[in-house]
Amino acid sequence: MVDYKAPIRDIRFVREELLDQYGLWNSLPGCEEASKDMIDAIMEEAAKFAENELAPLNQVGDREGCTRDDEGNVTTPTGFKEAYAQYVEGGWPTMTSPVEYGGQGMPTSLGSAIQEVAQQANWSWSMYPGLSHGAKHTIEEWGSEEQKQTYLTKLVEGSWTGTMCLTEPHCGTDLGMLKTKAEPQADGSYSLTGTKIFISSGEHDFTDNIVHVVIARTPDAPAGTKGISLFIVPKFLPNEDGEAGERNGVTCGSLEHKMGIHGNATCVMNFDGAKGFLIGELHKGMRAMFTFMNTARVGTAFQGVAHTELAYQGALAYAKDRLQMRSLTGPKNPEGPADPIIVHPDVRKMLLTIKAFAEGNRAMAHFLTLQIDTVERSESEEDRKAADDLMALLTPIAKAFMTEVGFEAANLGMQVYGGHGFISEWGMEQNVRDCRISMLYEGTTGIQALDLLGRKVMGSGGELLKPFTKMIHKFCKEHEGNETIGGYVEELAKLNKEWGEITMNIGMRAMENPDEVGAASVDYLMYAGYVSLAYFWARMALTAKAALDAGTEEEAFYTAKLETASFYFARILPRTRALVATMSTDATSLMTMSEAQFDAGY
Numbered sequence: 001m002v003d004y005k006a007p008i009r010d011i012r013f014v015r016e017e018l019l020d021q022y023g024l025w026n027s028l029p030g031c032e033e034a035s036k037d038m039i040d041a042i043m044e045e046a047a048k049f050a051e052n053e054l055a056p057l058n059q060v061g062d063r064e065g066c067t068r069d070d071e072g073n074v075t076t077p078t079g080f081k082e083a084y085a086q087y088v089e090g091g092w093p094t095m096t097s098p099v100e101y102g103g104q105g106m107p108t109s110l111g112s113a114i115q116e117v118a119q120q121a122n123w124s125w126s127m128y129p130g131l132s133h134g135a136k137h138t139i140e141e142w143g144s145e146e147q148k149q150t151y152l153t154k155l156v157e158g159s160w161t162g163t164m165c166l167t168e169p170h171c172g173t174d175l176g177m178l179k180t181k182a183e184p185q186a187d188g189s190y191s192l193t194g195t196k197i198f199i200s201s202g203e204h205d206f207t208d209n210i211v212h213v214v215i216a217r218t219p220d221a222p223a224g225t226k227g228i229s230l231f232i233v234p235k236f237l238p239n240e241d242g243e244a245g246e247r248n249g250v251t252c253g254s255l256e257h258k259m260g261i262h263g264n265a266t267c268v269m270n271f272d273g274a275k276g277f278l279i280g281e282l283h284k285g286m287r288a289m290f291t292f293m294n295t296a297r298v299g300t301a302f303q304g305v306a307h308t309e310l311a312y313q314g315a316l317a318y319a320k321d322r323l324q325m326r327s328l329t330g331p332k333n334p335e336g337p338a339d340p341i342i343v344h345p346d347v348r349k350m351l352l353t354i355k356a357f358a359e360g361n362r363a364m365a366h367f368l369t370l371q372i373d374t375v376e377r378s379e380s381e382e383d384r385k386a387a388d389d390l391m392a393l394l395t396p397i398a399k400a401f402m403t404e405v406g407f408e409a410a411n412l413g414m415q416v417y418g419g420h421g422f423i424s425e426w427g428m429e430q431n432v433r434d435c436r437i438s439m440l441y442e443g444t445t446g447i448q449a450l451d452l453l454g455r456k457v458m459g460s461g462g463e464l465l466k467p468f469t470k471m472i473h474k475f476c477k478e479h480e481g482n483e484t485i486g487g488y489v490e491e492l493a494k495l496n497k498e499w500g501e502i503t504m505n506i507g508m509r510a511m512e513n514p515d516e517v518g519a520a521s522v523d524y525l526m527y528a529g530y531v532s533l534a535y536f537w538a539r540m541a542l543t544a545k546a547a548l549d550a551g552t553e554e555e556a557f558y559t560a561k562l563e564t565a566s567f568y569f570a571r572i573l574p575r576t577r578a579l580v581a582t583m584s585t586d587a588t589s590l591m592t593m594s595e596a597q598f599d600a601g602y
Contacts, residue, residue, distance in 0.1 A: 061125060308409040
């Protein structure tokens with residue numbers, strides 16, 4: 001297996017040169033200490049931790065998995081607990097948390113850069129602190145001051161971790177069907193009873209307490225999602241001194257047997273009269289829970305980047321080393337028995353596809369997280385709303401598109417290895433297995449697509465789409481005829497205009513048949529993803545050319561950006577043509593077959 005190397009240089013290119021993170025931070029209150037020297041030092045340490053501590057445990061976690069004893073206690077793979085102790089000792093959980101609750105108060109988007117390298121090094125391990133991140137945000141935004149002092153402070157210091165408990169055996173995405181009950185108690189608490197499944201990091205040996213954020217229904221609750229409330233349910237009830245005390249009525253009933261992410265404990269959690277505490281308002285739990293869910297969705301978008309990066313690093317090393325056949329244009333390694341496979345066009349196509357997705361999606365993902373800084377810190381209500389609207393539109397695109405093409409990239413990485421890719425020692429087949437879940441949890445691709453097209457675009461009358469397409473339009477106008485990216489801009493402008501036309505066309509059809517939205521939604525989301533990536537690749541090409549023109553000692557780095565942008569526009573962006581064709585076809589071919597006809601032939 002190839003040793004993981006954190007792509008710090010490319011992260012710096014995206015955040016500093018392309019997106020100007022320091023320019024943004026200088027305009028936001030509370031970011032004064034986020035100097036370049038400090039951030040460089042932080043990222044270097046994050047890279048060392050990821051490379052030296054987390055990456056060596058990746059295959060260990062896959063091989064050993066988690067184990068559960070008869071009392072429901074879970075032991076994580078060898079080294080996982082110790083790595084978490086180092087993580088806490090290093091102060092990483094406190095980095096972007098509020099100062100008043102024990103954090104360092106650094107910009108939230110910095111946490112995404114730190115998390116990116118941890119996720120690439122060991123996705124299963126990174127899920128444990130990742131779930132805590134969502135719990136912190138939820139309690140910070142919706143919890144009472146008492147809840148913040150009791151639970152948020154512990155989550156910030158990393159001595160306790162958090163989970164998100166939504167799904168039940170009979171309902172996945174349709175949370176309005178949930179059955180977990182929350183009975184009000186005389187002391188103001190609630191008694192929760194029910195079963196939750198697929199709970200990542202639900203039980204483990206990292207910390208002495210776990211804070212479960214749980215949705216449930218009170219006896220008088222309205223039907224559907226309007227009757228959902230949100231609760232804090234700790235594994236151990238806090239004592240008066242704030243430490244873990246009496247065991248609560250929540251246990252791990254079993255561990256799920258999974259295709260991948262074996263190092264993370266995915267649990268069936270049983271709540272048997274567990275004491276819980278209401279977060280926010282009664283029957284307004286879904287609104288509060290979306291704080292957690294949206295955090296998780298952005299994190300899952302980065303999972304797509306993570307598996308793409310791993311695929312690229314592994315495939316590139318192998319392609320440069322593996323000798324097979326001769327180049328069609330003559331020997332490139334005349335002293336050897338064959339040429340390295342990187343000389344062959346098909347292998348290069350696979351490598352460039354992975355590279356284009358890794359670097360393009362990295363740019364889009366960090367653009368998204370920098371919007372969070374604006375939403376959280378800007379003094380301008382107009383700027384906060386604009387950033388929030390961009391996040392509302394781009395989050396479902398990022399979550400679904402990046403995980404779909406991330407899985408494609410993971411498969412291509414395995415394909416470069418040929419038969420060796422199917423063998424576990426190289427790590428490529430694990431990457432494929434670990435990646436596959438990303439398209440399922442936090443809302444499947446189909447759910448994200450319905451959210452994008454149905455709720456965000458159609459539901460806003462197209463208003464949420466306009467700011468981003470206007471951003472693209474303005475960029476194209478500014479750089480029309482540019483010697484380097486003029487051709488890209490011309491194609492991007494056409495697609496941007498077409499995006500609006502397609503949206504109107506689907507909307508008109510949906511007025512007569514609502515199924516048209518569902519029929520077109522996934523293709524619409526993927527189209528949006530390819531166009532969005534074209535915008536970021538055009539911007540990256542422009543930034544790279546400027547660096548080359550200014551004179552640089554990193555000519556290979558910036559030239560590679562130009563070459564990859566050229567490949568993206570020539571070989572990947574044309575996929576939009578097939579998507580336009582399928583979106584332009586009405587829902588008839590999907591909806592006319594009867595259920596009996598589906599069974600025909602069996």
